Amino acid sequence: MNTYATPSQAKLPGPPEIPTDLLIGGEWRAAQGARRFDVIDPSSGRVLTSVADGTVSDGMAAVEAADQSAKAWAATAPRARSKILQACYESMMDHQAWLAELISLENGKALDDAKGEVAYAAEFFRWYAEEGVRLNGELNMAPGGANRILVQYAPVGISLLITPWNLPAAMATRKIAPALAAGCTCILKPAEETPLTALAIAKLMLMAGLPAGVLNIVTTTDPGPLASAILHDPRVRKLSFTGSTEVGRILLREAADNIVSPSMELGGNAPFLVFDDADLVAAIEGALAAKMRHGGEACIAANRFLVQRGIYDAFAERLTERMGALNVGDGCAVDTQCGAMINAAAVGKIERLVDDAKARGARVLVGGTRCERPGFFYPPTVLVDIDPGAAILQEEIFGPVAALTSFDTVDEAIALANATEFGLGAYVYTSDLKLGLRVSEQIESGMIGLNRGVLSDPAGPFGGVKQSGLGREGSHHGIKEFTEARYIAVEW
Template sequence: MTTLTTEQAETATTTNATPTTDARTGSPRASVELRGHTIPTGLYLDGDWLPVESTFEVIDPATGGVIAEVADGTASDALAALAAADRAQDAWRHVAPRDRANLFHRAYAVLMSRADAIVETMTLESGKPLAEARGEFQLSTDFFLWYAEQVAHLHGTYAEGSRGGYRVVTTHQPVGPSLLITPWNFPLLMIARKAGAALGAGCTVVVKSAKETPLTCALFVEALHDAGFPPGVVNLVHTTRSADVSAAVMADARLRKVSFTGSTGVGSTLLKQAAPGIVNASMELGGDGPFVVLDDADVELAAQQAILCKFRNAGQACVAANRIIVHSAVAEEFTRRFVELTRELTVGDGFTAGVDVGPIISAKQRDGVAALVAALSEIDSELLTGGSPLGRDGYFFEPTVFKINDRDNEVCNQELFAPIATIYTVDSTTEAIRVANDTSYGLAAYVFTQDLSRAIAVSERLDSGMVGINRGIMADPAAAFGGVKSSGLGREGGHEAIYEFLEPKYLAITVDESKGLD
């Protein structure tokens, strides 16, 4: 049975009115004290933490209470940040690779020394359990370390011209000032992954945090500041006016790159805004994660991995299992075991030991989950467990499982982004592939089978940028993370990620080959 645990560990206190002193510059700055950790609450522009008159509240989704008030930036603030990034661009791109890498290593050390502050802040403002926050911290710092190690290993090519007499030399140059727009569901991972690649490539950045989780972003930027990143290289804007801020920056000719993680709808809008200025764009957008369990799968493994893939971060992940597609030969066994495991999950405050699933990020989002349950209940389906909000405080919802009998319904073709699992039954591998590909999305897919050849053959037929084989988690610093179709453009992670922020430059060099002869 799903249980709700709401025991709050240590009350957070808000002290925005009390200024603290910047360790590097000695100047005063606005901050908040949470669980014994001091977090800057201003905007970070051109190397300084700046307060602004307007602020907005940051909510703890486990209680619905206010934990901080953060500077609410405007379009003018964002343009000031872009101006700072533009001024710093030329000097930053010419910092020697080893010197830039050394800065990364110093920042990595600072991040590691502040693990508790970052992890606890992430749990406070996003609601995810401490164990998940620790996992995100580890993966984020792994990504950042990966980029530190790549900075000095960006290589070009050298070749003889096809008809002789000249040489073809290809090098790479930074794209230029970049706008990084991060989501709330992975507040540290997204900024570490984006900023790590951009800064490693020699690009200056303007980061726009998600209004739900600005504090984690602030701690990351503070670590870079304290490590010695030069003024203007990193800039951070919090705002509740995301559309206005993004539109203003996107329309400015100084911007040369945008990297966005979020919904396909917003990504499409940004691409339209990028078109007039031909702004380079990377987009990591929505997903419809087909989770395919074939007739020869290890059912216990598939059920356990489906739980992890579906209910991590309360289902609020673009790579979550969105449609669980099970072969009829194992459908009954898999469904029984998956429902059993779902009922064993504990829902509650992320600071409480033993909690598996935290709250939904906001009241609005929780109400959307309830509406989705209602919509799924109206089609040909069976509610197998869950289906209701939990508790009076906070934004909790039961882990929910539906068996869907009518998949030709509009509600079955949307990204769930919720602690709701939907199970579909198919009668063949061919049908499983067809159902999996029957979507406009193509981010992550999953295949469970004990036959390696079958796993590869099926994976190659799936229209997805990534496929997990017999595993429900696959993010890794060395892997190219990204999707196809409506799930986005470009890749984050692996060797490809840093080149997303570099433009190849071809140099044609005339060579008088007679000079090599006596």
């Protein structure tokens, strides 16, 4: 039985003071017309504060600021850029507790998850501080012997970065760090649900020595016209977006007009395959990590649990026991293990998917109904015997619900895993390494956790296939997304 902690009193952490205006050209500015919007604490439904509500004019001012700083930043020595990024890493880690509390307040996630996110987010600064000085070119002899082929990697140019609310720190640094390491200036548009984290990180970056205009931030409640205007400015050459596939399609159409280079990390529908020979204890621990980190509000969260029939009942029983014991409550409470969902609409979507599954015959082993308390909560839930036509197997749940179905053969498991338009993350548990690798190679996914419930690592290429996106973030692949290969034919 889940227990519940006390609702938040919605007080911002301090010090340092959290900025709430736009960041343009190194200055904190009010939005045009002094427009502002409220930021809500999901754990209580109370207003935390308000931030500037940027307009198209503010967006164009950010482009101008990025343009004025672009040449100088691109010409800055890689080692100098590296030292700034390393200082940004150290500044974030020095303020880890402060940032974690802020994330929990505006996002609702458990404080332990928020602390882990800050460490993960900061690591992108350290990784790209190292990677930025190793952006090596190429030199080859042309096959015909007529000339040498010299290849350099140049900054792609001004970059528009659009991030979601579910990991407001990590999704920002995963884009900012490689863009800056490559020599690009950028404009960040964070999600309106969680703008404070991005603004706080920007403040720490300025304190760490980031030059004015290299990073600009525009918060807004009307992102469509803002993004369109920025993407139609010929000075803007890169779009990096993390969010839903639906919005990604719209942005791709906008980017097409000026042939802006796109990177897209979109929706997921991750399968979690458990074979009969799997280590049950390890599989349960992996399932909890893959499902419940960040309250299930993650694009690589396990969405469909496909369990072989011989281990199905034992897995369901053990997972139900563990999910039912999780403490639900205010994200900032030290004993919370599952925090609030981001807003009422998120709870409504989870409720719709669970109710549809129940109407089609699914059994609820724990949870299954929304929490009757202030804030936006849904309890950890386990459903079994899901009808193949249930919406919960087709749509991204984005919440603490584990939907279990059984399979008999390896081929059936692979077919079920691939029966989706998405292909971001997947998980496989088996004691047979040969089987695990064979299955992993046949799953249509950009990332697979083999006997591991955690996928993300700044040193690994993060991204999907099919409707889950274009390009990769993290690793050495991530910095290449912010460069263009320049080929010089030369002979001597």
